[in-house]
Amino acid sequence: MAQIPADQAVIDQLNVSRETIDKLSEYLRLLVKWQASINLVSTSTLPQAWSRHVLDSAQLCEYLPAVEQASNASDLPHIVDVGSGAGFPGLVLSIMTGHQVTLVESDQRKSVFLKTVIRELGLSVQVENARIEALPPLGATIITARALAPIDRLLSMLARQLPSVQKCLFLKGASVQEELTHLQSYHNIKHRIFASVTSADSAILELDTTNHSETER
Numbered sequence: 001m002a003q004i005p006a007d008q009a010v011i012d013q014l015n016v017s018r019e020t021i022d023k024l025s026e027y028l029r030l031l032v033k034w035q036a037s038i039n040l041v042s043t044s045t046l047p048q049a050w051s052r053h054v055l056d057s058a059q060l061c062e063y064l065p066a067v068e069q070a071s072n073a074s075d076l077p078h079i080v081d082v083g084s085g086a087g088f089p090g091l092v093l094s095i096m097t098g099h100q101v102t103l104v105e106s107d108q109r110k111s112v113f114l115k116t117v118i119r120e121l122g123l124s125v126q127v128e129n130a131r132i133e134a135l136p137p138l139g140a141t142i143i144t145a146r147a148l149a150p151i152d153r154l155l156s157m158l159a160r161q162l163p164s165v166q167k168c169l170f171l172k173g174a175s176v177q178e179e180l181t182h183l184q185s186y187h188n189i190k191h192r193i194f195a196s197v198t199s200a201d202s203a204i205l206e207l208d209t210t211n212h213s214e215t216e217r
Contacts, residue, residue, distance in 0.1 A: 004028045007050035013197075014058055016096060023095045023121050024054055030120060031086060034113050040086035056198045057089030060144060060169050061096050063194070063206055080104060080140035080161065082132050083148040087114055089171065090144060094125050102126040102138055132157050139164050146171040151205070152182035155189075168207040171196070176203045183207075 011021055028049050034040060045052045065077055077099045081090025084103040091114070094101040103125060105111045111129040118125045128135055143158060143165055154170065155162075172179070176193060183189060188211040196202035 004032060004046060004049045007048075010050040010055050013055065014096075020095060024092070026121060027087070027091060027095065027117055028054070030113075030117050034116075038109050038113060040110065040113065041088075051198055053086070053088050054092055056171065056196070056202075057092035057146070058096055059197050060089050060093060060171070060204065063167075063169055063204065064093075064097065064099070064142060065166070076100060077142050078102070078138075078140050079142045079144060080138050082143060082145045082154075082158070084114060084127075085110055085146075087117060088146055091117060091123070091125065093144070094123050095121070098124075100124070102128060102140070104128045104130065104132045104135065106131045132161065135160070137161055137164060141166045143168045144170070147173060150175075150182065151179040155182075155186060162209055165209045168205075168209060170205040170207070172203050172205050174201045176205055 006025065014021070031040060031049065032046060035043065035046065041049075041053065079090065079093055079099055079101045081093070081101065082104045084090045084105040087103065090101050090103045093099065103114050105114060105127065106129065108129055111127050114127050117123070118127070128138075137160055140161055141164065143161060145154060145168075148154060149157065151170070158165075158168070180191065183191060190208040192206045194204040194206065196204060
C-alpha cells in the first residue's frame with residue numbers, strides 16, 4: 001500500500017482544520033512507508049487506519065481538561081503517552097490539541113520513527129526511549145496508553161508518575177470489566193468507563209488519580 005486513502009466520514013467526524021487533516025495525512029503516509037521495515041501496527045489495519053488508529057486516538061480529546069480552564073501555558077495539560085509504539089494516541093493528540101506531549105517508547109526503532117514524524121510535521125513533542133519504570137517523574141497531568149497492559153500492571157509501571165497526574169485515559173479492549181477487579185486495592189482512584197466510538201468491543205477507561213496516595217493503597 002503506497003498511501004492510505006482519505007476516509008471522508010472520519011474526517012468529517014474529526015471536525016478539525018484542513019491544516020490538521022494534512023498533518024494527519026502526512027503522519028499516515030510516513031506510517032505506511034516505515035511499516036515496510038518495522039512492524040508498527042497490524043498490517044491488516046492499514047486500509048482502515050483513519051478509523052482504527054486516528055479516530056480511535058482522537059476520541060480521547062473529549063476527555064481532556066478544557067483549555068479555557070488554564071490561566072497560563074504552565075497550566076496546560078502535559079500528556080505522557082506510555083508504550084507509544086507507532087504514536088497512537090500520543091501523536092494524534094499532539095496534532096489535534098497542541099498540548100505538551102511526551103512519548104515513552106522502549107523500542108529504539110519505533111522511537112526513531114516517532115522522532116521522524118515529529119520532525120517532518122514540525123511537532124513540539126518529546127520522545128523518551130526508555131521503559132516508563134526507569135524514568136524519573138515527568139510531571140505528567142494526563143497519562144494515556146493504548147492496549148498496553150492490564151490495569152494492575154499499568155498502575156505498577158506508573159507508580160513514580162502518579163503523584164502529579166490528574167487522570168489516566170486508557171484505551172482498553174473487551175476485558176476491561178474483568179480488569180477492574182484489580183482496582184480494589186487502589187481505594188482513592190475513581191474510575192469511569194465510556195463507550196468507544198470505533199468498536200463495540202472497546203472502551204475508554206478514565207481513572208481519576210487526583211486523590212491517589214501510595215501509602216493508602
